[in-house]
Amino acid sequence: MNRKQRISLIILVSLFVLLYVADKFYFSRQPVLYPNFGIRIPAGYTTHGIDVSRYQKNIDWELVKNMSDKGQRISFAIIKATEGVCLEDPRFEDNWKGIQEVHLLRGAYLYFHPHKNGKTQAEFFHKQVELLGGDLPPIVDIEETKGASKDKLKKNLQDCLNALEEAYGVKPMIYSSVDFYERYLGNDFNQYPFWAAHYEQVHEPRTNRAWTIWQHNCKGRVNGIDAEVDFNVVNGSLYALKGLCL
Numbered sequence: 001m002n003r004k005q006r007i008s009l010i011i012l013v014s015l016f017v018l019l020y021v022a023d024k025f026y027f028s029r030q031p032v033l034y035p036n037f038g039i040r041i042p043a044g045y046t047t048h049g050i051d052v053s054r055y056q057k058n059i060d061w062e063l064v065k066n067m068s069d070k071g072q073r074i075s076f077a078i079i080k081a082t083e084g085v086c087l088e089d090p091r092f093e094d095n096w097k098g099i100q101e102v103h104l105l106r107g108a109y110l111y112f113h114p115h116k117n118g119k120t121q122a123e124f125f126h127k128q129v130e131l132l133g134g135d136l137p138p139i140v141d142i143e144e145t146k147g148a149s150k151d152k153l154k155k156n157l158q159d160c161l162n163a164l165e166e167a168y169g170v171k172p173m174i175y176s177s178v179d180f181y182e183r184y185l186g187n188d189f190n191q192y193p194f195w196a197a198h199y200e201q202v203h204e205p206r207t208n209r210a211w212t213i214w215q216h217n218c219k220g221r222v223n224g225i226d227a228e229v230d231f232n233v234v235n236g237s238l239y240a241l242k243g244l245c246l
Contacts, residue, residue: 036069037231038221042203042214045233047241048072049213050220051109053080054091056227061098063224074222075238076105078139082125083111092128105241107136109175110160114148118160126167133246138164139195141175142185150184157185161192170246175215178207193244195232204235211235212244 041048052059064074077099080089092108099106110125112118125138140160145153164172175195176185187209195213198205205214213232220231234241 036067036221036223037072039217039219039231041072041231042201042216042233044203047075047234047236047238049076049078049105049232049234050074050222050225051078051080051215051230051232052091052095052225054089056225056229057091059091059095059098060224061095061102061104064222065102065104067223074104076107076136076232076234076241078107078109078136078232080111080141081108081129082121084113085116085120085124088128096129105134105136105238105245107139107173109139109141110164112140112142112157112160113146114142114144114153114156115146116156118156118158119163121156122160122163122167125164131168131246134242135246136241137170137172137193137244137246138168139173139175140164143176143180143197145184153184154188157189161189168246170244173212173244178205181207181209212241 050064064077067074079092079095079099081092082088096106096108108129108131110121112121129138131138140157142157148156161172171192173193173195174181174189175197177197181194181196190209193212194207194209195215196205196207196211197215198207199217201216205211205216212235214235215230215232217231218228220229222229
C-alpha cells in the first residue's frame, strides 16, 4: 500500500468513526416512545411525575404507582388544591389522601389569580392544605393575567409567596409556561424553584433560568386515570426533588 492509499484509508476510517459517534449521540438524545404512557418521554431523565386536578376525576392511585413501562415509573404527583381566594378543587382531599396511602412523593398547588389579593389566596391555601415532612413545598401556578397589570401581578404574586413561605417555613415553587414567565416575571422571581411548562421540546424547556421540574406533555396516559394527564420530569434525580421537600 503506497502513501496515498494509506492517507485515503486513514481519512475513510476517521470519517466512519466520526459518523458512528455522531449517530450514537443523536439517537441517545431522542425521545423514547413508551407505548403504555402514550407519549414521547424526553431521554436522559430518571424521575417522572404527573399533575392532576378535578378533570382527571376519580383516580386509582395504587394502579398509578404500580404502572411501569420499560423500567420507568411515576415517582411523584402534584395536585390542584385551591384557586383564587375561595375555590377548593373538589378532588383535592381524595387525591391528597390517596397519594399518601401509596407512598408517592406529593405536592399541592394554588391556581393564582393575579388580579386578587395575594396574601388572601395564600391564607386560603394554607387553611386547606396541611403539608407534612416529605411533601413538596407549596406551589403557585401562574399562567394568565386576569386583566392585571404587570406591576400589580408581580406585587400580588410576591405577597402570596411571602405569606406561603411564612406559613410553611420553606420557599414556594412557581409553575408557569416559559413564555409567560419571561414576559411577565422576568428575573424578579428567580430565587424561587421553577416548574417550567414547555411542550413539544426534545431535550429541555427553553428558558434562561434554572428549572427544577419540566412539564413536557399534557396528553399522557396512566393506569388508574381515565383521562389525559400532564407529564413531568425532574432536572436531576429523585433525591434532588426530595431536597426541596419539607
